[in-house]
Amino acid sequence: MSGAAWLAAAVVALCVLMAGGGVAMFVRDLRQQRVARHLQGALQARAGASERQEQTPPAHWWSGLEILGRRLSDGRLGALLLAGEDRLLLDQAGWNDRTGTALYLGARVTLALFFALLAVVLAAPRGPTAAVAIVGALAAGVLLPKIVLRSWAARIRKRAAEELPLLVDLLRLLQGVGFSMDQSLQMLGEQLGGALPVLGRELREANTAYARGRSRPQSLRRLGESFGSDDLRSLVQVIVQVSQHGGSVQEPLRQFAERLREQRRASLKERVGKLSVKMTVVMMLTLLPALMLVLGGPAIIALSSAMSRMN
Secondary structure: OOHHHHHHHHHHHHHHHHHHHHHHHHHHHHHHHHHHHHHHHHHHHHHHHHHHHHHOOOOOOOHHHHHHHHHHHOOHHHHHHOOHHHHHHHHHHOOOOHHHHHHHHHHHHHHHHHHHHHHHHHHOOOOHHHHHHHHHHHHHHHHHHHHHHHHHHHHHHHHHHHHHHHHHHHHHHHHHOOOOHHHHHHHHHHOOOOOOHHHHHHHHHHHHHHHOOOOHHHHHHHHHHOOOOHHHHHHHHHHHHHHHHOOOOHHHHHHHHHHHHHHHHHHHHHHHHHHHHHHHHHHHHHHHHHHHHHHHHHHHHHHHHHHHHHO
């Protein structure tokens, strides 16, 4: 083949390569344009949804309470209505955030004003009686949300105490299959949270705080101190010691689980004993009169009929 033929072949090959590169660039540009259109459409749809949400915000009945509570939280009245005990109860109930605190303050103030207005309208007191009625109504409105919150926090503490043996057993199981303490806590908070509604929520918050840079004792401090349980505080200390110093945790957890079972068994025996005493009183008040009526009824009827014949 002559040099001209080789030159022509090289030119044709170069043209083919350039055409292939141009086609590839064209296809890439089309693909990038398509992706850009999709992204732009998604962003526009999201922006439109956010604008619609801003234009029509969801109106709830507690929005006014939250707004009122936010305005009161920075003042002296908010400091008086939100003492340390109230914060502890909110913490136990899982409402110790800005929204929960605002709703609590708004509910206390609103109920106090409503009860005071109700007392003035319905009772219509006069003189010194009016001042006493208004003060009593204000006190009732302020104390009612705290009473409800205290009852709810007591239920949460009871559920946490009931979930504690299951938490110890699951932690032993995860440690037995080779998980580290951090992996076990992550699994308990994320994957097994359905079995532990209260303690699982606390573990999720502790894991979030630990992921944001807090140490393990700082992240678990709320779990150990919020519920006022010595057993839960001891479990947190065991977890912190294992996280900091390492070592085997199977035997301490086994002994801890045995101690919890013994405590629950003793508590059940105490409850059964109290219930038997209560049932004795109930039987004396209900069963004894019926028994005396059954046993003495025929004699009373016979005596009354004999007395009637004698008359």
